Amino acid sequence: METKLLSAGPQAIEEAARLLRAGEIVGIPTETVYGLAADATNSAAVKKIFEAKGRPQDNPLIVHISRLEELSEVVREVPPQALRLAEAYWPGPLTIIMKKSAAIPAETCAGLDTVAVRMPSHPVAREIIRACGLPLAAPSANLSGLPSPTTAQHTFRDLNGRVPLIVDGGPCAVGVESTVITVAGDHPTLLRPGYITKEQLESALGEEVALSSAILNKLADGEVAASPGMKYKHYSPRADVVILKGDFDAYRRYLESHPQEGAYAMCYEGEENRLPLPCIPCGRADDPASQAHALFAALRQADDLGAKIVYAHCPAQDGLSMAVYNRLIRAAAFQVIEL
Ligand code: AMP
Numbered sequence: 331m332e333t334k335l336l337s338a339g340p341q342a343i344e345e346a347a348r349l350l351r352a353g354e355i356v357g358i359p360t361e362t363v364y365g366l367a368a369d370a371t372n373s374a375a376v377k378k379i380f381e382a383k384g385r386p387q388d389n390p391l392i393v394h395i396s397r398l399e400e401l402s403e404v405v406r407e408v409p410p411q412a413l414r415l416a417e418a419y420w421p422g423p424l425t426i427i428m429k430k431s432a433a434i435p436a437e438t439c440a441g442l443d444t445v446a447v448r449m450p451s452h453p454v455a456r457e458i459i460r461a462c463g464l465p466l467a468a469p470s471a472n473l474s475g476l477p478s479p480t481t482a483q484h485t486f487r488d489l490n491g492r493v494p495l496i497v498d499g500g501p502c503a504v505g506v507e508s509t510v511i512t513v514a515g516d517h518p519t520l521l522r523p524g525y526i527t528k529e530q531l532e533s534a535l536g537e538e539v540a541l542s543s544a545i546l547n548k549l550a551d552g553e554v555a556a557s558p559g560m561k562y563k564h565y566s567p568r569a570d571v572v573i574l575k576g577d578f579d580a581y582r583r584y585l586e587s588h589p590q591e592g593a594y595a596m597c598y599e600g601e602e603n604r605l606p607l608p609c610i611p612c613g614r615a616d617d618p619a620s621q622a623h624a625l626f627a628a629l630r631q632a633d634d635l636g637a638k639i640v641y642a643h644c645p646a647q648d649g650l651s652m653a654v655y656n657r658l659i660r661a662a663a664f665q666v667i668e669l
């Protein structure tokens with residue numbers, strides 16, 4: 331199949347809407363990462379997403395809407411906590427899990443009785459949803475296991491020949507996937523950290539949010555993931571990623587004493603010339619938003635450079651840094667060296 335890459339504009343939006351209504355899949359920009367969209371109510375269309383990405387069948391998809399009125403079509407009921415969160419952070423990078431309605435087929439939710447819903451803020455994503463008049467299932471538009479795409483070019487590289495259209499809406503502002511919270515159980519629980527932090531969720535809800543253990547730790551063998559996406563080695567370039575935990579001097583000393591062919595170092599801005607390896611800059615040391623924005627592009631750059639091994643600073647684990655840590659630790663398949 332030939333893959334068209336069109337700049338966002340009326341023609342691209344109309345073409346995307348036409349394909350989506352016809353049960354096709356389309357790569358679309360969102361503020362988090364690029365998504366691979368299909369009609370969330372059409373099981374045949376949703377199956378094409380799993381095929382194109384090579385996504386495991388048991389990993390459910392996020393359903394995207396453009397107006398709050400559309401929520402009642404995809405969920406059985408809207409818990410008051412979901413309304414509070416939606417009021418505070420929609421449109422935006424927050425996904426809320428609720429009980430699903432009959433309109434959402436089993437394929438979209440990988441057989442679960444819940445559905446993950448988000449209202450993106452990216453104007454192009456919103457216009458595409460409005461133009462096709464459908465809730466859109468849209469996981470990240472990468473091949474399963476690879477870093478999520480934060481530009482249309484990343485998306486094209488992964489999905490060329492597998493999708494009829496990718497809409498280019500420029501680089502993603504946030505750069506990591508949405509925060510995922512469930513309000514379908516007894517207590518609101520954070521399943522995936524993102525740009526909206528645990529503290530922000532708690533302030534909107536007025537109650538404590540539990541943290542799924544899979545966020546910061548590797549699941550034990552046989553442990554069931556509350557969010558199936560958290561169990562895979564994920565976001566990984568071909569290169570091995572190793573996280574070094576310690577301050578800048580310890581990081582530099584470790585790299586000096588472990589010379590290795592094909593090794594690269596991820597670094598913060600301003601450190602490029604202070605490390606003994608070729609460096610891949612990834613945001614500013616004191617600015618986790620800039621790290622989130624740069625992370626996936628940096629991991630992809632490692633592959634473009636032919637890196638065999640990539641070292642990275644260990645991010646903090648709180649606030650927005652939790653999202654960066656959560657992605658990096660999976661890219662590294664949990665390899666962390668304490669310095
Ligand atoms: P992606 O869209 O590729 O960023 O992945 C969607 C994420 O949301 C994955 O980690 C899924 O496991 C998670 N997710 C989607 N639907 C549900 C659900 N009903 N229950 C729990 N996690 C979900």
Ligand code: MG
Pocket residue numbers: 469470478507
């Ligand atoms: Mg993904």
